[in-house]
Amino acid sequence: MREGLYNKEVVCPVCSKKFQATKVKARATKVKSRDSDFCVHYEDINPIYYDAWVCENCGYANQADKFEEISHNEADILRNRLMPKWNKHSLSGERDIDTAIEAFKLVLISHDYRGAKAIDFAKACLRIAWLYRYKGDEEEELKFIRHSLEYYTEVYEKESFPVDKLDESTCVYMIGELNFRVGNYSEAVKWFSRLISSEEARKKPALIEAAREQYQLVKEKLK
Numbered sequence: 617m618r619e620g621l622y623n624k625e626v627v628c629p630v631c632s633k634k635f636q637a638t639k640v641k642a643r644a645t646k647v648k649s650r651d652s653d654f655c656v657h658y659e660d661i662n663p664i665y666y667d668a669w670v671c672e673n674c675g676y677a678n679q680a681d682k683f684e685e686i687s688h689n690e691a692d693i694l695r696n697r698l699m700p701k702w703n704k705h706s707l708s709g710e711r712d713i714d715t716a717i718e719a720f721k722l723v724l725i726s727h728d729y730r731g732a733k734a735i736d737f738a739k740a741c742l743r744i745a746w747l748y749r750y751k752g753d754e755e756e757e758l759k760f761i762r763h764s765l766e767y768y769t770e771v772y773e774k775e776s777f778p779v780d781k782l783d784e785s786t787c788v789y790m791i792g793e794l795n796f797r798v799g800n801y802s803e804a805v806k807w808f809s810r811l812i813s814s815e816e817a818r819k820k821p822a823l824i825e826a827a828r829e830q831y832q833l834v835k836e837k838l839k
């Protein structure tokens with residue numbers, strides 16, 4: 617395996633079999649730049665390629681930090697309904713962009729089966745959008761930005777914050793930003809203004825600053 621990557625043995629919470637999850641050493645990643653929706657561009661190895669783990673035996677897939685967190689009930693559903701349909705193959709080892717996209721789409725399938733939360737769908741869709749951005753496929757990128765936007769909006773409307781590690785201000789920013797990216801400029805203005813004028817957001821000066829910059833850009837578009 618190439619330098620900077622290593623394997624970790626993981627016991628699948630769905631089928632109880634072991635598989636090798638490939639991880640990236642922290643010192644092997646180097647940030648090149650960050651986009652306004654927090655998509656990070658890396659020199660050389662991109663850790664986002666490896667953030668979706670897939671069990672080769674049953675097909676259960678999830679983001680690495682959530683992989684072991686599913687309930688017994690969810691594991692039963694996946695074992696009974698996903699596993700019989702799974703065409704066994706391994707996504708361990710070095711990944712190219714298409715394998716990374718495949719891994720994240722498998723995460724969405726597992727999310728569907730077990731009825732995951734809106735925040736889980738929002739994150740996975742955003743990462744797929746970023747992968748298509750790296751690939752230069754704008755049409756697919758926007759398709760997944762739209763899906764992610766729907767889920768972030770659902771999180772905002774239905775959940776009480778913080779949701780996972782997501783606070784309300786960051787969620788409002790994301791809804792503004794994703795609306796901006798899909799061309800819903802008046803919606804974007806609404807969400808950015810909401811953030812700029814909120815008491816809660818004062819705790820996050822960098823986020824307010826980013827919202828102000830994006831607000832100006834949207835205003836330009838609306839002229």
Ligand SMILES: [Zn+2]
Nearest residue numbers: 628631671674
């Ligand atoms: Zn499994």
